[in-house]
Amino acid sequence: MTSAPSGLGALAAAPVPPPPPPVRPLRGALRALPTMLRVHFAEVVAWRAEMLVWVLAYTMPLIMLALWSAVAREAPVGRFGEREFRAYFLATLVFRLLVASWAVWEMNIEIREGNIAARLLRPIHPLLSYAAQQASAFPMRIVLAVPIVIASLLWIGADVVTRDPVQLLLLPLTLVGAWAVTFLVMVMIGSLAFRWESALGVFDLWLGLYFVFSGYLMPLELLPDWLQSIVRWLPFPYMLAFPVENALGLIDRGTTLRALGIQWSWAALLLWGALAAWRSGVRRYSAYGG
Amino acid sequence: MTRYLQLFAIQVRASLLLALQYRLDFFLQFGIAIFWSTSTLVPLWVLFSQRPGVAGWSWPEALVVVGFFLALKGVLATVIQPAVAQAVSHVRNGTLDFVLLKPADAQFLVSTAHFELARLADLAGGLALVAFASWRLGEPIPPTAIAVSLLLFAGAVAILYSLFVLVLSLAFYFVKVDNLSFLLSSIFDAARWPSSVFRGVLALLFTFVIPLALMTTYPALALLGRIDSARVAIALGIASAFLVLSRLAWRRAVRQYTSAGG
Numbered sequence: 001m002t003s004a005p006s007g008l009g010a011l012a013a014a015p016v017p018p019p020p021p022p023v024r025p026l027r028g029a030l031r032a033l034p035t036m037l038r039v040h041f042a043e044v045v046a047w048r049a050e051m052l053v054w055v056l057a058y059t060m061p062l063i064m065l066a067l068w069s070a071v072a073r074e075a076p077v078g079r080f081g082e083r084e085f086r087a088y089f090l091a092t093l094v095f096r097l098l099v100a101s102w103a104v105w106e107m108n109i110e111i112r113e114g115n116i117a118a119r120l121l122r123p124i125h126p127l128l129s130y131a132a133q134q135a136s137a138f139p140m141r142i143v144l145a146v147p148i149v150i151a152s153l154l155w156i157g158a159d160v161v162t163r164d165p166v167q168l169l170l171l172p173l174t175l176v177g178a179w180a181v182t183f184l185v186m187v188m189i190g191s192l193a194f195r196w197e198s199a200l201g202v203f204d205l206w207l208g209l210y211f212v213f214s215g216y217l218m219p220l221e222l223l224p225d226w227l228q229s230i231v232r233w234l235p236f237p238y239m240l241a242f243p244v245e246n247a248l249g250l251i252d253r254g255t256t257l258r259a260l261g262i263q264w265s266w267a268a269l270l271l272w273g274a275l276a277a278w279r280s281g282v283r284r285y286s287a288y289g290g
Numbered sequence: 291m292t293r294y295l296q297l298f299a300i301q302v303r304a305s306l307l308l309a310l311q312y313r314l315d316f317f318l319q320f321g322i323a324i325f326w327s328t329s330t331l332v333p334l335w336v337l338f339s340q341r342p343g344v345a346g347w348s349w350p351e352a353l354v355v356v357g358f359f360l361a362l363k364g365v366l367a368t369v370i371q372p373a374v375a376q377a378v379s380h381v382r383n384g385t386l387d388f389v390l391l392k393p394a395d396a397q398f399l400v401s402t403a404h405f406e407l408a409r410l411a412d413l414a415g416g417l418a419l420v421a422f423a424s425w426r427l428g429e430p431i432p433p434t435a436i437a438v439s440l441l442l443f444a445g446a447v448a449i450l451y452s453l454f455v456l457v458l459s460l461a462f463y464f465v466k467v468d469n470l471s472f473l474l475s476s477i478f479d480a481a482r483w484p485s486s487v488f489r490g491v492l493a494l495l496f497t498f499v500i501p502l503a504l505m506t507t508y509p510a511l512a513l514l515g516r517i518d519s520a521r522v523a524i525a526l527g528i529a530s531a532f533l534v535l536s537r538l539a540w541r542r543a544v545r546q547y548t549s550a551g552g
Binding site for chain 1: 332336
């Protein structure tokens with residue numbers, strides 16, 4: 001931490017500037033990461049009331065829960081009774097809260113208003129700084145999620161959670177994967193804002209598909225078989241439905257491992273796509289303003 | 291009165307010109323609105339492919355409710371949300387003074403400041419869905435039922451509008467309420483199902499605090515001929531009460547408003 005400022009000071013004082021040390025981008029980024037996380041975490045804490053309102057606005061799973069409970073009251077749908085629906089939609093609520101990201105809106109505003117120039121100047125890849133910003137909200141999200149989880153488990157009973165130790169161990173990995181897919185898609189679509197004003201419109205389209213095919217509105221196994229076999233290859237289920245199904249033991253261990261493979265393949269593919277979209281976007285970019 | 295109609299026409303024309311200027315964006319918004327509306331039907335379609343009815347509602351009957359919900363959402367997105375967004379920024383930046391100084395009613399000016407015309411797609415789509423569902427019901431609907439239904443829908447618009455004016459009045463005290471209006475619209479999402487779906491606390495909340503049942507279920511019941519005149523009268527009474535209440539709240543808020551600028 002202290003070496004960088006003093007190095008700068010020496011640079012200003014010396015009549016002949018010494019040659020700059022060879023920059024190792026990745027190492028520098030890793031060194032800066034804890035500080036970046038701390039700064040962004042302070043931001044999140046400062047805006048905590050804002051965040052609480054955003055969380056309260058995640059009403060959709062509860063609205064869907066009311067509908068499907070009304071259905072299940074008459075007779076179970078597939079293997080979903082009232083209790084199973086409760087567990088499913090509360091898990092959906094909590095996991096959505098945990099893996100959510102707002103990078104696309106952030107990028108859109110920064111690109112339009114020109115503030116992104118500040119990010120471009122820093123000696124750290126801007127995508128990494130966006131990632132740090134999003135990740136630093138995680139502790140706050142956990143703080144908000146824990147009471148919901150506890151209340152849900154008291155209400156429904158803890159035995160809705162999977163008993164399989166492998167599935168429990170993989171749970172954090174499925175969530176990180178879901179977060180990565182969510183974030184990288186946002187960066188990819190957000191990079192469109194470099195060349196096109198309507199990038200948020202594209203994201204709205206994506207969001208519409210996400211709502212239907214991510215398991216947010218209903219458990220995916222209630223979809224017709226032909227549709228389900230297509231949807232399982234798309235990225236949407238791996239952003240929400242898969243972690244939920246894994247945590248509740250709705251799928252067996254083998255399926256979990258296979259799905260984890262698909263999820264992380266999507267994450268890798270999207271990482272490549274996000275980097276490419278960003279690079280080609282920045283090349284076209286000329287800052288607004290002075 | 292004619293002056294206000296003229297003013298209204300002028301404001302609509304300004305929004306129309308703006309929409310025509312950004313044509314591509316307009317059509318994109320239009321398409322997205324239709325796409326979103328269709329996607330809300332998917333869970334319902336999956337549900338009714340397994341069951342003939344839910345909580346006393348058949349597939350076409352539930353579609354009538356969803357249609358009214360979409361239409362109301364169209365009104366919300368076309369008129370109410372842009373107005374609230376603009377008014378909140380007026381309060382925050384102190385530019386509300388310019389609105390208050392104009393020789394017309396400030397609430398009227400704020401409410402008609404901007405129309406997001408692309409979102410009329412929701413209104414049209416919702417009403418088309420209502421018409422389609424009524425046709426699927428197979429029985430001809432008497433004109434009186436249609437009239438009562440439209441009357442109740444107008445009442446629903448009044449309630450929705452009043453709720454947002456109430457939120458807006460809070461902006462004078464708390465300055466930052468765009469989150470609150472966001473929260474209100476996400477609660478309004480619960481109006482997409484017939485009110486008999488909700489039980490317990492939610493049922494009480496949606497009947498007495500935010501009268502969602504009045505907004506979409508009652509117009510649908512009227513169209514299906516399942517509503518009595520007493521309930522129609524109560525619904526319209528509540529709608530009028532909301533209008534009066536929101537008007538009072540607005541006047542009170544404006545009176546104690548001290549400009550932010552200087």
